[in-house]
Amino acid sequence: MTDSEKKMYNPNPGLYQSPLRIHSWGYTTASGWNYAEEQTQMPYWRCYLNREDGPLLRQGAKIIPMSPQKVYLIAPETPFFCVSTEDFHQLYFHFSMDWQSCQPCNRIFSIPVWEDAVVFLEHMALHFDRRNQQHLLGGLGFLHTALSKLPEDVFRMPEASDPRIQQILCILNGNCIGHYTNRQLAGRIGMSENGFIQLFTECVGKPPQQYYREKRIERACCLLLFSPSSINAIAAETGFVDRYHFTRVFRQITGDTPGLYRRRHGPKSK
Known part of the structure; x- marks a missing residue:
């Protein structure tokens, strides 16, 4: 870039x-x-x-x-x-x-x-x-x-969207570095952890950590394709504790390892 x-x-x-x-x-x-x-x-x-x-x-x-x-x-x-x-x-x-x-x-x-x-x-x-x-x-x-x-x-915005959950979605959809726990997210909107998880799941259709994990992998895909960063650096930037954890979650969601995904879909492959 x-x-x-x-x-x-x-x-x-x-x-x-x-x-x-x-x-x-x-x-x-x-x-x-x-x-x-x-x-x-x-x-x-x-x-x-x-x-x-x-x-x-x-x-x-x-x-x-x-x-x-x-x-x-x-x-x-x-x-x-x-x-x-x-x-x-x-x-x-x-x-x-x-x-x-x-x-x-x-x-x-x-x-x-x-x-x-x-x-x-x-x-x-x-x-x-x-x-x-x-x-x-x-x-x-x-x-x-x-x-x-x-x-x-x-x-069109979802009719039943809760403003508190919309606030959390703005955080999770951003490009923050690191990782948010459910307790941290609940604290952002003044809710208990259990109440937040229940409300988020009702509004979005999946638990907050599942949604957040998918968003982090989506961002990782873009970084693998369009940035020169190493896989270790991308793992850290998208909030994973290490490359091995990142690779395991990445493979669960995409079916590929990060390295294979980059080789298969990156600019040099086309």
Whole structure:
């Protein structure tokens, strides 16, 4: 991640702050863009705008021919195939959303392209520089506009959400270093430990430590793919006591060890 991208990285977004965290983005010539479901099902969002016709997305039995007249947003954990027989040019973003209400799974959205998006694409085709802060700001503007065009149900808050649990979700969905116990979380909202666990499970559908463990592994996946940090450092940053504990939990959730996950899905594998 470049210095300019780090400055735009928002580790603890509030209600009136952008929830976006860009992991990787750019304008590129896509060559050999042929990946199976097990290679594309990732814990972060993807956004694509292509300059030419040709590539295809396949989600189950549904075939989606990609068009320069559409912007494509692919939600986290969406399995799909992508197929292309020729090289093509593409503006792409890999990013996460820190709004708990905006976590659809297994969905691919296609949005009609807008005039400023075409202008930005053509400008990136001629002048793209990942170190340029204005380009990054333009990319963030493009991404915010694309997300604002998603259906309203994507952003709808759960009707029965408790404000105390929403406060805890903001903590657990952030990028904190270390680990929170149930007692610490309960203390944050002035509840007993048992009462907190019961309320959290009722609101979220799973116990707090299970939810927190899954979120830590989700963050670890992104760090394995988009940071040069060692596995030991990633284990510490995501709140595990050591690499062995981290590897055991990572394998339980993803089916892979951290090292295999990085080799299989990292940039050097594609």
